[in-house]
Amino acid sequence: MESLLNILKKIDPSTLDYQEWINVGMALKHEGFTVADWDSWSQSDSRYHAGECEQKWQGFNGSAEPVTAGTIIQMAKDRGLTFGGDFRELDWDSEISYEEGAPTVNTGEGIPIHEPENFDPVNEIVTYLETLFEAGDNVGYVTETWESEDKGKRRYLPTKGACDRTAGELIQRLKSCGGDIGAVLGDCNPEAGAWIRFNPLDGKGVKNENVTEYRYALVESDSMPIAQQHAVIRELELPVAVLVYSGGKSLHAIVRIDAPNYDEYRKRVDYLYKVCKENGLEIDRQNRNPSRLSRLPGVVRGEHKQFIVDRNIGKSDFNEWKDYIESINDDLPDPESLSAEWDDMPELAQPLIEGVLRQGHKMLIAGPSKAGKSFALIELSIALAEGVKWLGFNCAQGRVLYVNLELDRASCLHRFKDVYTAMNLQPKNLDKLDIWNLRGRSVPMDKLAPKLIRRANKKNYIAVIIDPIYKVITGDENSADQMAKFCNQFDLICTELGTAVIYCHHHSKGSQGGKRSMDRASGSGVFARDPDALLDLTQLEITDALRKQQEDKQTCRIAENWLRRFYMENAFNQLVSQDDRVTPSRMLDIAHGALHPNSYRLMNEDIERAKATLGNRTAWRIEGTLREFASFKPLNLWFDYPVHISDTDGVLQDAAYEGEIVPYKEATRARKKKAKDDKVSALDSFEVAFSGAENDGIAAIDDIAQDCGKSPDYIKKLFGNGKKGDAEYQKRYEKFIGDDGRAYLKRRD
Missing domain, CATH: 1.10.10 (Arc Repressor Mutant, subunit A)
Structure with missing residues (x-):
């Protein structure tokens, strides 16, 4: 067939001025071609600069009066090229033309097809219409053609055709036409055949924008014999609504797509064509157009008939077919017998966080806003780099990558230093802590994962910590299917790098105390069930009595520290009894009589500062849902900005969840x-x-x-x-x- 690209090849780009060259690019983009098509044609011009086409292409955003294929046709005519008929009628949809010397149907290996012995044109067309369309759908079809010659080869090209009648109207007229389909559709050239558009139109035109529903796509290729095409289509289980023999070198499979919009239609068709290409069916990219013409069954084309080979074959719909394709095109390992490994079990991965998480596994920290989740992840990063405990758990030591998606670079670095200081740690292993600052540059997780893997490869990270994941979530967090695909990116990082992946997520709205720990994370349950370890932070109620108890404890501690500054151990023990040390009023009385007034004043200032700090302190309980280890007893802790501190006194043991007071x-x-x-x-x-x-x-x-x-x-x-x-x-x-x-x-x- 003579496509727009074939005509463009006959135009020498060096004969065009700059604006004409730009017009060619605009026309190609408008007609659904790619920048590679424009770039490839432009390269024969001495003025060509690599990358210029791509740069210009991005600025072609359409207009009320777009540059179309007609511009290219006119350029060709201006240079002496001739075409029969008005080619402009095809500027949105390349033609399917008559191929001379088409092979016989039964040649080659595969699954042969056979022309029907009792060929019934009306039944062929009615069956096609009833299969693809609803009664009220406008149908586009073409029976008129015009001739073109290229290197002595005759071609029949379709005109714009009709689109003003519904499927129901056409079916009714065909059934009452007495076999004279020309009286309904118009007579067609028996050398050329006829065409039909497989998606419904609005009756106002036949361009892509006139398509009302994106139900079907065309799979058509002449790169292999008909019988082999037939075999591949059936072997791939394409969800074919109607399979039509074109009367030439190819089968036309009208494949169910059922896309909700044009963008999704393009994505699904691209996936479909990719699978077909991998199996030998090379498909013209112009077939992607939803307004594309396909061969109409029930007419004669040269020595052959255009007829329906089969209907409703393969999978029932696109999604079922895609799942099937992905299930057979995997790199999954084969099943193995347990008996072969029973006496020689593989070693388990070493613990990264003792009793919680193994190396190479995944962990999620879930909690509400202001729980200090990011601080907890920074504390963990430091604990792993320094090889110290984290929230009471022993940690392995190694190199850590902290992916910062939320804080600006300066704030992030200062926060690490503040947490180091609050943890009372000397920064002896800063070389084991890498920070990747991506605020303002984050991309969806499926795009971030390969970039992360490339940068982290060969650096031997024992943990990659991503904070926070809401910045990179792709899809609806309430969709189990979409979130499963999202979480699979963490598996990819774990597998490719041999590292643990640790991340945090927020709670759903409302009170959490009545829920199981694994049901508190917002969105799909996939979040809680996917990681190997889930640590859930839930806020505890701090009663007035509990806060007063903490203030009294701080008062006693500060008073004792001030008294010890000025009294040796023996003198201190004589001055302060064991009961005095836990009684704030006694400690204040003793300090008032034992300390210089200035010291007593400074001590009280320390106490007031401590009380102010306690006023901002929050209480939390961590519960673990673990895959590799037995669950641990819930941990109670305080969040004293900027670090979490274990409740070593046990005062939070009986604390209720915030909002859950009886x-x-x-x-x-x-x-x-x-x-x-x-x-x-x-x-x-x-x-x-x-x-x-x-x-x-x-x-x-x-x-x-x-x-x-x-x-x-x-x-x-x-x-x-x-x-x-x-x-x-x-x-x-x-x-x-x-x-x-x-x-x-x-x-x-």
Whole structure:
């Protein structure tokens, strides 16, 4: 057939000016050709520069009045080339022409085909239409042709044809035409045959943009004998809706694609053609067009008939076929007998994190926002490089690659240094820590994996840590199928590099305490079930009592440290008993009497700073779901920015998950909070009333009561009248009886 490229070959690029050369590129892109086609043709021009076509091609983005194949045809005509008919009618869809000397159908090895003995043109066409189209679909078909000659060889080329009738209308007319299909479709040249478009159109034209549904693609090749084509099509189990003999050198397989849009159609067709090519079916790239013409069964073409060979063969749809192809085109190992290995078992991979993860395996850390997941991964990177413990687990020592996808380079480097400092480690093995900073340059995981493998090859990393994975996720994280393919990239890295892959992912929304640890990660369950080790971080509730306990502990520790600065061991032991050391009020009293006032002041500043830090501290529980090891007892720890610290005191053992406080405790906590808020408000009001009634720091209770809007007896009860009163009020004010017999309050120092 004479394609647009064949005509372009007859045009010498050196005879074109710059704009004409650009127009050729625009026309080729508009008609679905590749930049390689333009580049290959341009190379015969002395003005050719490598890479220039590619650069220009990227800027051809289409327009309301695109440059089409007609421009190239006109260039050819201007240079003396002649064509029969109006070739412009084909500028969106290359023709399928008559091939002289076509081989007989039954030649060659493979599966021969046979022309039907009782050839029924109407039945052939109706069957084709009923198989591919719905009654309301507009169908494009061509029966008229024009002639062209190339090197003395005659060719019949299709015109634009018709597209204004539906499949239902055509079927009805064909069934009532008495066998005269020409009365319905128009008479065709018996030397040329006829064509039909296999995808439905909108009735307004026959270009790609007029296709309404991307149901089918054309597989057609004349690179091997017909019988072999037939055998390959059946052996590949192509999901063929209709298989048509073209009357020439090829079979036309109308293959089910069922793509939701044009982009997906191109991807599926590219995959289809790649598989066909690998099996000897070389297919013209122009066949990718969804508006492509194929041979219409039920007509005569030269010495042969165009007829339906078979229908609905192979797999039922494209997805089933693709799964089948991938299942037979794998590099999987053969099954092996256990008996052959029973007495000589292969060695297990050595632990990377003792009791948690082996070398060469995968681990996921899951947790909510602010759990410090990235800090945990940095801590692990450092622990592996230095060969020290991580969260209490022994770690192997080796080289680590940390892939930073989120932080800018400076922030990432500073964070590593901050964590090193907080872990109280000397950086003795910085040469074992590599950081790959990719913020702003990350690509989907299927593209990142080969780039990572190329850079990491021969560096003997024992772990590759990727933080965070949401930057490189491809597809819908709730789709098990898409996430399985995504996680397969981690397997690829593990296999190719012999390294462990460690990464983190976020929790789903909502409370997590009632879920199993492996069900807390957001998205598909694949995230939790794919890795060999899953460590899940869940936040714990820090009650007021627990926070007060931690503050008291810090107060005692700081006071003890200050006292030890100035007292030798024996003197310290005489000054401070074992009970004193865990009683904050006693430690403060002892320090107040034993330390110089300046030292006592500095000690209190240390205590206040420690309390402020404790206010930002969060509590967490790590639960493990392990494939290679028995599950460990849940670990409780604190996150003190920027590191995680194990709860060595066991104070978090009975802590509940945040948001999972039982109802009666929640109600009790709410009541206590309200009472506390009310007390603060009452004290504030009392302060205002006292200030308004005081004179030199003394105020009569009667006057205070009047200003507060309370009775004098109510105020007196706060101070007990010698009996139990309110400690908070008594701490601030001292009650006494004046010479006049009235009750007064005096502000305490």
